[in-house]
Amino acid sequence: MTKQLPNHLRRISHIFVDESMQDSLIARRVQRRLAGTDKANLPWTVVSPDMDRIEFSKGSEQALYLKEYKGKFLRFCPGTKAYHCCGYRIIHIGENCPMACSYCILQAYFQDQVLKIWANQGDLFSELAEGFANQAQRFRVGTGEFTDSLALEHLTGYSHDLVEFLNNYSNVALELKSKVVDLSWMDAAKRTDRILPAWSMNAPFINEHEEFDVSTLRERLSAARTCAEAGFRVCLHFDPVIHYPGWEEGYAETIDLIFDYVKPHQIAYMSIGSFRCMPQLTPIIADNFPKTTYIYDEFIPGLDGKARLLRPLRVKQFSFIVNRLRAHGMDKQLYFCMESTDVWNEVFGYAPKDFGGLAKRLMGQSFDDQSQ
Numbered sequence: 001m002t003k004q005l006p007n008h009l010r011r012i013s014h015i016f017v018d019e020s021m022q023d024s025l026i027a028r029r030v031q032r033r034l035a036g037t038d039k040a041n042l043p044w045t046v047v048s049p050d051m052d053r054i055e056f057s058k059g060s061e062q063a064l065y066l067k068e069y070k071g072k073f074l075r076f077c078p079g080t081k082a083y084h085c086c087g088y089r090i091i092h093i094g095e096n097c098p099m100a101c102s103y104c105i106l107q108a109y110f111q112d113q114v115l116k117i118w119a120n121q122g123d124l125f126s127e128l129a130e131g132f133a134n135q136a137q138r139f140r141v142g143t144g145e146f147t148d149s150l151a152l153e154h155l156t157g158y159s160h161d162l163v164e165f166l167n168n169y170s171n172v173a174l175e176l177k178s179k180v181v182d183l184s185w186m187d188a189a190k191r192t193d194r195i196l197p198a199w200s201m202n203a204p205f206i207n208e209h210e211e212f213d214v215s216t217l218r219e220r221l222s223a224a225r226t227c228a229e230a231g232f233r234v235c236l237h238f239d240p241v242i243h244y245p246g247w248e249e250g251y252a253e254t255i256d257l258i259f260d261y262v263k264p265h266q267i268a269y270m271s272i273g274s275f276r277c278m279p280q281l282t283p284i285i286a287d288n289f290p291k292t293t294y295i296y297d298e299f300i301p302g303l304d305g306k307a308r309l310l311r312p313l314r315v316k317q318f319s320f321i322v323n324r325l326r327a328h329g330m331d332k333q334l335y336f337c338m339e340s341t342d343v344w345n346e347v348f349g350y351a352p353k354d355f356g357g358l359a360k361r362l363m364g365q366s367f368d369d370q371s372q
């Protein structure tokens with residue numbers, strides 16, 4: 001029987017590959033994995049590596065572009081100095097995402113349906129080998145900044161390769177952040193204490209009405225439990241928290257559900273972030289997701305230029321979520337994504353400077369330092 005690709009990959013209808021990447025491991029693997037599926041005969045187009053941009057516009061159909069990337073693979077997260085940033089480093093493996101969340105910032109970055117994967121993995125690994133060479137320096141890294149860490153894993157096996165490569169670097173903790181379930185990277189990990197599988201959490205209403213082609217919350221939590229049982233510590237992220245009618249019941253339901261699947265000590269850390277929006281994103285959301293209403297709530301421009309919910313509303317939501325999580329035994333693992341000292345103090349009763357800084361604490365938690 002012909003196999004089908006997972007739901008979130010079903011819109012891919014064309015593969016583009018740089019001329020120089022035709023024989024790359026990734027290109028050969030994608031070809032092999034498509035063979036035997038109902039997408040075995042997708043058109044492949046070889047393009048010049050100098051092409052800046054692929055023109056592909058076929059309604060909701062998507063193209064996968066296996067590209068030779070010439071830029072920096074290891075980067076700093078583009079946080080802002082105005083708020084407490086978590087000091088994360090990004091391993092850049094590609095751009096864009098096959099799923100569709102109404103609030104996704106990638107819509108403003110990449111206004112096309114082209115999913116890019118950097119197929120020159122050898123160059124990526126050389127740069128990482130150099131960057132991570134000093135074993136006395138620790139790194140907390142992730143791939144889920146300009147894409148979803150595992151969305152294309154079924155075709156590319158990229159995270160599996162990365163996990164395998166990082167087996168030689170005990171000074172690196174890798175977070176794999178996703179909204180789908182793909183655990184095929186697990187068998188590559190020699191050290192369960194250096195890989196942090198992570199899933200986004202939200203209220204059920206948001207999962208059902210604002211996130212498309214993604215896994216359900218129960219599927220994500222069930223995957224988190226599988227990882228925890230195998231010895232990995234997981235990360236969960238409430239980001240973006242959205243202000244909608246009935247949010248209290250919704251977030252309470254999800255928080256309670258989490259602890260049906262995992263125990264607090266199996267969670268390395270958990271972020272909470274309110275919906276933030278660059279000014280140019282609002283009309284894009286309105287256009288792409290006409291039923292979405294939360295964008296018309298009460299927002300003010302933040303110090304980073306992004307619109308954010310009025311502070312009293314943010315604090316009300318944060319306090320509710322934090323108190324509920326604390327009642328389940330969570331405490332030090334909780335942190336805010338991009339919030340001010342005042343908001344930290346108001347909700348937690350302390351601020352990052354009281355424990356030596358957020359980046360330091362998260363580094364310790366990634367590496368499971370018992371003092372954190």
Ligand code: SF4
Binds near residue numbers: 096097101
């Ligand atoms: S899964 Fe993440 S990267 Fe993909 S559309 Fe949703 S928010 Fe964006």
